[in-house]
Amino acid sequence: MMEQDWKSLGLDARLAWVASQVRSDVCVIDVGTDHARLPIALVQSGKTQQAIAADVAKQPLQQAQIHIAAANLSAQISTILSDGLAQIKLPEQADITICGMGGDTIVRMMQAQASLKQAGVRLILQPQTEIAALRQYLAQQGFEVEAETILAAEGRIYQALVVQFTGRPYSLSLMEAELGSINLAQRSEVLLQYVRKRQAVVKKWQQAKFKAGQDAAWETEFILLYQQILQSS
Structure with a gap:
């Protein structure tokens, strides 16, 4: 249908x-x-x-x-x-x-x-x-x-x-687990929209941890991975 x-x-x-x-x-x-x-x-x-x-x-x-x-x-x-x-x-x-x-x-x-x-x-x-x-x-x-x-x-x-x-x-990989291999290969506009939103959220988490003097390695890694997806689209 x-x-x-x-x-x-x-x-x-x-x-x-x-x-x-x-x-x-x-x-x-x-x-x-x-x-x-x-x-x-x-x-x-x-x-x-x-x-x-x-x-x-x-x-x-x-x-x-x-x-x-x-x-x-x-x-x-x-x-x-x-x-x-x-x-x-x-x-x-x-x-x-x-x-x-x-x-x-x-x-x-x-x-x-x-x-x-x-x-x-x-x-x-x-x-x-x-x-x-x-x-x-x-x-x-x-x-x-x-x-x-x-x-x-x-x-x-x-x-x-x-x-x-x-x-x-x-x-x-980290991104395959979060977004799916097929979705990453297709790179739809909805996927890119989602990545932009997730990147913005994770950046806020990163900044909050920086201010609190906490380790933000996880957030930094994901921000870079999101950026790679957006740059290759």
């Missing part, structure tokens, strides 16, 4: 990209589903016939059930109260979407579910924080990044990526 079609189904640019990466006709498991907007849109679009909407809290899950029923999709979208994937038995073919959570939370969920390391399972992740730590974990565990993006939506900049287990660990 085109992005404008996803918009008509209630998805912003962030979730539209996530939806566009879902494979056709596989079970979709939306972890932290909140109002179930993503699984509802995916089933309404015809991209998938079966989905699971999961959340750790009862109230969001109840809201999801209301929205699913209102869309007449209760037969196709089931709801599960679950901390991450703890209560979910993964099918052989599944796309798991985890959006709007911290990267450290996503790592914890992945560590608790060994069945993610099977050929037919892909994860579509949109971490809000700790993105570098998440990418480092994926690299160490042998989850290959098949696709990724950095995009603007609702006045914010988001990163999202699609990963699948290969069992082949790899290493990342």
Whole structure:
């Protein structure tokens, strides 16, 4: 589907990209589903016939059930109260979407579910924080990044990526962990906008440490790396 079609189904640019990466006709498991907007849109679009909407809290899950029923999709979208994937038995073919959570939370969920390391399972992740730590974990565990993006939506900049287990660990540079190898290669205007903002923030941290007589080696290194990205664009 085109992005404008996803918009008509209630998805912003962030979730539209996530939806566009879902494979056709596989079970979709939306972890932290909140109002179930993503699984509802995916089933309404015809991209998938079966989905699971999961959340750790009862109230969001109840809201999801209301929205699913209102869309007449209760037969196709089931709801599960679950901390991450703890209560979910993964099918052989599944796309798991985890959006709007911290990267450290996503790592914890992945560590608790060994069945993610099977050929037919892909994860579509949109971490809000700790993105570098998440990418480092994926690299160490042998989850290959098949696709990724950095995009603007609702006045914010988001990163999202699609990963699948290969069992082949790899290493990342500091900037590859923070921004993604594919994003760095594509050098979109959104990426450069994000780098400029991050550079300004880190410069403030650097100056504050200088004034306090503290070591600012980490900040200085990142400022130089950001500058290299901007100069080579």
